[in-house]
Amino acid sequence: MATRSALINVMVRAAEKAAKGLVRDFGEVEHLQVSRKGPADFVSNADLKAEKLLREELQKARPEFGFLMEESGQSKGSDATARWIVDPLDGTTNFLHGLPHWAISIALEKAGEIVAGVVYEPIGDQMFWAEKGQGSFVNHQRLRVSERRRLEDCLLATGIPFKGRGDHAGFLAEAESVMKEVAGIRRFGAASLDLAYVAAGRFDGYWERGLSPWDAAAGALLVTEAGGFVGEIGGGRNPVFGTSILATNSHLQVPVTRLLKGVADKLSLSAKA
Structure with a gap:
C-alpha cells in the first residue's frame, strides 16, 4: 500500500x-x-x-x-x-x-x-x-500509462473549442487527421481528469490547446510519474505554461506528434498561400 x-x-x-x-x-x-x-x-x-x-x-x-x-x-x-x-x-x-x-x-x-x-x-x-x-x-x-503501440488500438482524449474560444477550424483539421488513425477520440470536459486517465492507462494519449496552468499542472505530473510523456504539441517541453499539451505513453509520442504537426504545417502553408 x-x-x-x-x-x-x-x-x-x-x-x-x-x-x-x-x-x-x-x-x-x-x-x-x-x-x-x-x-x-x-x-x-x-x-x-x-x-x-x-x-x-x-x-x-x-x-x-x-x-x-x-x-x-x-x-x-x-x-x-x-x-x-x-x-x-x-x-x-x-x-x-x-x-x-x-x-x-x-x-x-x-x-x-x-x-x-x-x-x-x-x-x-x-x-x-x-x-x-x-x-x-x-x-x-x-498507476502506469498504457503499453499500446499501434494507433489503431488507441483511445485518445482531447478538448474541443467552444463559442468564442480557440481555433475551431484548426481543431477540426486535427480531429479529422487523428480519427482516421485511432480506435476512438473522447471529449470528457475536464482536462485534469483527462491527464489522470492517461496516467491510469485508460486513455492512451491526450492533446489540447489553450489550457491554463491550473488545468494541467497536477495532471501533467501524474502522467510523467506514471511513466508517460508530457510536452507541447510542437515539441516544446513546458506544457503547463505553454500554449498546448500532449500527453502519451512513450510509444505514441512520435506518431501522435507527427499527426498533429502535419496538420499544423498544412494550415501554416495554406495561410501563407
Whole structure:
C-alpha cells in the first residue's frame, strides 16, 4: 500500500474538505436547471466558495507559499520559490449541466518545477496523486500509462473549442487527421481528469490547446510519474505554461506528434498561400 507524504496529505485533506461543499452544491444543480435565471451564478458561487476554502486550508498548512488560482489569480508568499496552483472546479460546464465528471486540481510548484499534484474526482471518490520521484497513484493503487503501440488500438482524449474560444477550424483539421488513425477520440470536459486517465492507462494519449496552468499542472505530473510523456504539441517541453499539451505513453509520442504537426504545417502553408 502506498504511503502518502505529509505534503500530499495536506493537499488531499484540502481537496476532500472542498469536495464536501461542491458535492452538496452539485446536488442542487438539477433543481436549478428549471429556473429562468439558470444555474450559472450558483455554480460560480460554488466555485468561489471552494477556492476560498482551498486557500484557507493550504495557507494554514504552508503559510509561506504563494498561490496561482483560477478565480483569484496570483499572490506571492514569503517563500518566492513556492506556490500552489489550484483549480477549485475543473469541468464547470459538466457541473453546470448535472454531469458527474468534474474535479479539484491542486499542484505545488517549487523553483519553476511541479513537484506534487492531486486531482480529486469526488463523485467517484477517485483521489489521483503524485509526488516527483515517488510515482503516481489513485487512492492507494500504483498507476502506469498504457503499453499500446499501434494507433489503431488507441483511445485518445482531447478538448474541443467552444463559442468564442480557440481555433475551431484548426481543431477540426486535427480531429479529422487523428480519427482516421485511432480506435476512438473522447471529449470528457475536464482536462485534469483527462491527464489522470492517461496516467491510469485508460486513455492512451491526450492533446489540447489553450489550457491554463491550473488545468494541467497536477495532471501533467501524474502522467510523467506514471511513466508517460508530457510536452507541447510542437515539441516544446513546458506544457503547463505553454500554449498546448500532449500527453502519451512513450510509444505514441512520435506518431501522435507527427499527426498533429502535419496538420499544423498544412494550415501554416495554406495561410501563407
